[in-house]
Amino acid sequence: MQWRKLLSPSDRDGFVKDAAKSLDLPSRRLFLKRAAGIGTIAAITGVAIVDGPSAEKALASMSKFNDRAQAWLFDPTRMAKTYSQAEITRPYPFNAFYEAKDAPEAGETYELLVGGLVQNKKAWKVEALQALPQATQITQHVCIEGWSAIGKWRGVRLRDFLVRVGADLRAKYVTFNCLDRYSTQIDMPSALHPQTVLALSFLDEALPKMYGAPVRLRVPTKLGFKSAKHVYEIVVSNDYVEGFWERQGYNWFAGL
Ligand SMILES: Nc1nc2c(c(=O)[nH]1)N[C@H]1C(S)=C(S)[C@@H](COP(=O)(O)O)O[C@H]1N2
Ligand SMILES: [Mo]
Numbered sequence: 568m569q570w571r572k573l574l575s576p577s578d579r580d581g582f583v584k585d586a587a588k589s590l591d592l593p594s595r596r597l598f599l600k601r602a603a604g605i606g607t608i609a610a611i612t613g614v615a616i617v618d619g620p621s622a623e624k625a626l627a628s629m630s631k632f633n634d635r636a637q638a639w640l641f642d643p644t645r646m647a648k649t650y651s652q653a654e655i656t657r658p659y660p661f662n663a664f665y666e667a668k669d670a671p672e673a674g675e676t677y678e679l680l681v682g683g684l685v686q687n688k689k690a691w692k693v694e695a696l697q698a699l700p701q702a703t704q705i706t707q708h709v710c711i712e713g714w715s716a717i718g719k720w721r722g723v724r725l726r727d728f729l730v731r732v733g734a735d736l737r738a739k740y741v742t743f744n745c746l747d748r749y750s751t752q753i754d755m756p757s758a759l760h761p762q763t764v765l766a767l768s769f770l771d772e773a774l775p776k777m778y779g780a781p782v783r784l785r786v787p788t789k790l791g792f793k794s795a796k797h798v799y800e801i802v803v804s805n806d807y808v809e810g811f812w813e814r815q816g817y818n819w820f821a822g823l
Contacts, residue, residue: 633820634818634819634820637818637820637822638754638756638820640822641754641756641757641788641820641822643756643759643760645788646761646762647704647706647707647762647787647788647823648706648707649704649705649706650705650706650707650717651705652705652719654705654717655705655717655718655719655770656716656717656718659716659718659769659770659778660714660716661777661778662710662712662791663747663749663777663796664747664749664811665747667777670747670776670777670780670796670797671745671746671747671797672776673746673780673781673797673799677692677693677781677799678690678691678692679691679692679693679696679765679782679798679799679800679801680799680800680801681732681800681801681802682800682801682802682803683738683742683802683803683804684734684735684738684803684804684805685729685732685733685734685735685803686732686733686734687731687732687733688732689732693767693781693782696722696723696728696765696767696782697767699723699727699728699731700723700724700727701721701722701723701767701768702721702722702723702724702761702764703719703720703721704719704720704721704762704764704785704787705717705718705719706718706720706762706785706787707787708787708791708794709790709791709823710790710791710792711790711791711792711812711817711821718769718770719769719770719771720764720766720768720769720785721764721766721767721768721771722764722765722766722767722768722782722785723764723765723767724761724763724764724765725741725758725759725763725764725765725784726758726759726760726761726763728765728801729741729758729759729803734803735803736755736759737755738755738803738804738805739754739755739804739805739807740752740753740754740755740803740804740805740806740807740808741753741754741755741758741801741802741803742801742802742803742804742808742810743784743795743798743800743801743810744798744799744800744801744802745795745796745797745798745799746797746798746799747796747797748811749795749796749797749810749811750795750808750810750811751784751792751793751795751810751811751812751813752807752808752809752810752813752819753784753786753789753793754820757786757788757789757822760786760788762785762786762787762788763784763785763786763788764784764785764786765782765783765784765785765798766779766782766783766784766785767781767782778796779794779795779796779797779798780797781797782797782798783795783796783797783798784796784798787823788822788823789820789821789822789823790817790818790821790822790823792810792811792812792817792821793821795810
């Protein structure tokens with residue numbers, strides 16, 4: 568995507584580091600100003616830029632606490648705001664480290680693998696996941712790069728899935744490995760949050776390739792980079808792992 572090039576990796580790293588200093592308003596402002604400047608290109612590519620209080624709030628709250636404090640403050644009963652059908656962002660933005668045309672193809676033999684601290688390591692065909700109880704949400708996705716969008720996802724609550732495979736729910740982490748070699752990890756309390764979903768559908772249709780087919784994580788209580796697309800493996804463990812963006816310096820907990 569063109570607009571991505573306007574923020575060099577060092578700009579992004581710099582932003583995250585500054586943000587971690589918590590109340591560094593000038594640098595946050597600068598970031599948001601740059602993000603807003605990208606608006607013209609965003610209009611062409613259909614990326615919705617939010618540079619008002621909500622983006623400011625999301626970025627500020629992300630920056631305020633370290634992972635431990637965030638995990639401690641995480642309230643498993645607090646629900647992310649939900650929206651109406653009319654508020655859905657259209658067209659909905661695409662984002663990944665690759666271009667939409669290069670989105671990975673799962674192929675017919677695709678099965679979701681399950682590993683680590685679980686009793687049943689049987690792999691799951693998409694149809695088997697579809698046969699489980701489904702939950703629908705219309706929520707906002709906030710990308711650390713300065714945009715947000717509202718979408719509608721449907722799929723299996725991750726907590727239902729973890730219970731079904733006999734996961735050790737006292738384990739610390741759940742890791743998601745993806746077909747495009749992307750990966751990310753979330754803490755168990757966030758994994759068990761009722762709005763954390765293994766999405767199989769987007770806007771009432773089977774998940775399109777560019778939005779993460781065949782299975783993607785949707786976690787509205789966290790920044791967008793935690794919502795892994797094209798998941799091929801879920802691993803339950805006590806091993807802390809940094810994923811694709813975490814290694815670039817993005818905050819691991821990434822709570823909103
Ligand atoms: N496998 C994979 N998942 C990913 C990414 C990616 O590059 N690869 N990008 C992340 C980022 S930064 C964002 S903002 C969202 C974008 O999801 P969307 O294309 O549905 O808007 O996917 C997240 N999940
Ligand atoms: Mo993102």
